[in-house]
Amino acid sequence: MDKRDEKNEILAAFALGSLDEIEARKLAAQIESDAELAAELEKWRDVAANLAFIAPEAKPAPTVRENILAAIRKTPQNSSSEQSATNGATKIEKAKIVEQPEESLAKATVLSFPARSRTSFWSFAPAFSAVAASVIAVLLAIALYNTAQSNKVKTDKISELNQKIIEAQTQLERERQERELLISPATFIKALNGTKELPTAKARLVFDPKTGQALLYVEGLPAAPQGKAYQIWFISDPKHPAPGKTFGTDDKGKGILRDEIPVQALKAEAFAITLEPESGSAAPTTLPLLVSPVS
Amino acid sequence: MHPETSQISEQTSDVELLAAIASGSEQALASLYDRYRSILFGLMLRIIHNRAEAEDVLQEVFLQVWQRAGNFDETRGKPFTWLVTLTRSRAIDRIRALGSRERTLEQATREIVDVVFDAEQNAILAQRGVVVRSALAELPEEQQRVLKLAYFDGFSQSEIAEKLNSPLGTVKTRMRTGMIRLRELLDSQSQNLV
Numbered sequence: 001m002d003k004r005d006e007k008n009e010i011l012a013a014f015a016l017g018s019l020d021e022i023e024a025r026k027l028a029a030q031i032e033s034d035a036e037l038a039a040e041l042e043k044w045r046d047v048a049a050n051l052a053f054i055a056p057e058a059k060p061a062p063t064v065r066e067n068i069l070a071a072i073r074k075t076p077q078n079s080s081s082e083q084s085a086t087n088g089a090t091k092i093e094k095a096k097i098v099e100q101p102e103e104s105l106a107k108a109t110v111l112s113f114p115a116r117s118r119t120s121f122w123s124f125a126p127a128f129s130a131v132a133a134s135v136i137a138v139l140l141a142i143a144l145y146n147t148a149q150s151n152k153v154k155t156d157k158i159s160e161l162n163q164k165i166i167e168a169q170t171q172l173e174r175e176r177q178e179r180e181l182l183i184s185p186a187t188f189i190k191a192l193n194g195t196k197e198l199p200t201a202k203a204r205l206v207f208d209p210k211t212g213q214a215l216l217y218v219e220g221l222p223a224a225p226q227g228k229a230y231q232i233w234f235i236s237d238p239k240h241p242a243p244g245k246t247f248g249t250d251d252k253g254k255g256i257l258r259d260e261i262p263v264q265a266l267k268a269e270a271f272a273i274t275l276e277p278e279s280g281s282a283a284p285t286t287l288p289l290l291v292s293p294v295s
Numbered sequence: 296m297h298p299e300t301s302q303i304s305e306q307t308s309d310v311e312l313l314a315a316i317a318s319g320s321e322q323a324l325a326s327l328y329d330r331y332r333s334i335l336f337g338l339m340l341r342i343i344h345n346r347a348e349a350e351d352v353l354q355e356v357f358l359q360v361w362q363r364a365g366n367f368d369e370t371r372g373k374p375f376t377w378l379v380t381l382t383r384s385r386a387i388d389r390i391r392a393l394g395s396r397e398r399t400l401e402q403a404t405r406e407i408v409d410v411v412f413d414a415e416q417n418a419i420l421a422q423r424g425v426v427v428r429s430a431l432a433e434l435p436e437e438q439q440r441v442l443k444l445a446y447f448d449g450f451s452q453s454e455i456a457e458k459l460n461s462p463l464g465t466v467k468t469r470m471r472t473g474m475i476r477l478r479e480l481l482d483s484q485s486q487n488l489v
Binding site for chain 1: 317319321324325328329332333334335336337338340341344349350353354357358361362364365371372373375376379380382383384387423424427428431442443445446447448449450451452453455457458467468470471474475477478481
């Protein structure tokens with residue numbers, strides 16, 4: 001790994017808030033005095049910040065907005081600079097970095113406590129205390145280790161379960177939207193039949209012409225060749241079909257596509273599916289495999 | 296012109312909004328909140344898994360934006376990055392304070408994640424979301440997992456290595472490779488954004 005890779009590795013991890021403590025401390029110190037490094041870090045922070053888009057969006061309660069506006073009316077703005085060279089984020093990292101010394105200090109205090117049990121009445125007390133303190137310290141360390149191990153296993157399990165819950169909730173929400181689309185009186189259903197290229201293929205397109213929300217169910221479409229995918233087209237002007245998303249099928253030839261009909265194609269009366277490059281095409285490049293009859 | 300009376304619209308840039316906030320414009324803060332609430336709250340819920348706590352932290356974040364908008368320097372970074380970094384840091388701080396990386400399953404189960412298709416959301420942001428999700432989908436699963444564990448769960452590289460039972464070097468490589476690839480994909484695809 002060359003120096004550039006090494007720098008990227010450290011900056012990227014720092015931007016993700018994942019750098020181990022010693023490295024983070026070292027880098028934070030460098031950033032304070034190196035504007036170029038700080039600027040490079042900011043680019044990595046831009047990349048990391050984009051990960052926020054992966055989280056399913058959610059709406060806070062309306063009271064949150066009200067509370068914020070009420071709170072700022074009582075809160076003076078801070079004109080003094082609390083920020084470092086990277087718009088405050090480094091300060092946050094630094095706060096994280098200084099946690100450990102404080103914890104270490106606390107542990108040191110706890111471990112020194114048994115030594116205070118000496119008295120003048122017991123001639124053997126100093127030796128006894130020292131042994132007792134050592135035994136207690138060892139027992140404490142073992143207990144802490146066991147607790148930490150136990151907590152870690154639980155944490156990992158809970159973290160995995162949480163992830164599954166989020167995924168399940170997202171899936172449920174998706175299914176709720178699909179169900180709403182399916183039962184909405186505004187929904188239209190169009191059948192697509194296989195052309196002579198693929199006569200056994202068939203599909204149903206369920207869509208709401210007002211919102212453009214659309215669901216496509218296909219059957220009898222073999223898996224697309226490597227580098228290719230199926231693509232749906234919304235046709236209101238036969239000379240200029242509007243492109244939809246690409247999709248694939250499973251080993252049984254079945255597939256589902258959730259899409260949104262482009263605004264310009266909301267009045268589409270016909271639909272077609274072609275085989276296209278995996279990234280999709282702006283205009284069909286092959287003959288349709290499935291088409292809907294024009295109503 | 297006083298920022299409170301200036302015309303703030305969807306076209307007002309984030310930098311302009313922050314400048315107006317720094318001048319004391321409540322309307323600008325409200326606009327910034329409306330623009331990013333769904334993304335930031337979604338991020339917050341993804342990290343904290345508790346709606347009440349997430350709402351509380353979201354308030355703290357915007358209070359901090361109000362207090363510190365005057366210190367924001369656009370030459371050193373983007374407002375969106377600043378907001379997201381602030382939000383994530385606050386959320387991670389909160390779960391650490393709550394010890395809630397050990398949060399109970401019951402708590403997480405009770406939480407109703409109100410996933411929304413926010414019709415009011417800025418179209419450019421929606422488009423950007425599609426770009427990011429498709430870029431991430433191009434990364435190998437193991438790289439995605441490492442990035443998510445770091446970003447959403449606040450795990451250090453060493454913790455991730457332990458969790459995945461992988462050598463630390465492997466985790467570092469996956470993280471670096473994933474981030475570099477993500478950066479390349481976002482750079483190339485951002486040209487298609489409005």
